Amino acid sequence: MRLLSSGELAKELGISRRSISRYADEGLITVALVTPGGKYRFDLETVRKELRQLAQKHRQGRD
DSSP: OOOOEEEHHHHHHOOHHHHHHHHHTTTOOEEEEEETTTTTEEEEEEHHHHHHHHHHHHHHHHH
16 A cells, blocks of 8 residues: 555645645544654545545535
8 A cells, every 4th residue: 555645645636735634634534644744644545435425425415
């Protein structure tokens, strides 16, 4: 499993790095690792799954 930085994850998902950091800080996505320097690292597939679940909940809330 390769862990991605917030910048790499943002590029893969097509969203801003700021959004990634906000989602992580709010506990909406899982941080796989925090480096000794305080940088977040993420597993792409885990975050994709979490974002799909969030989108589904959001859609259900609007119905």
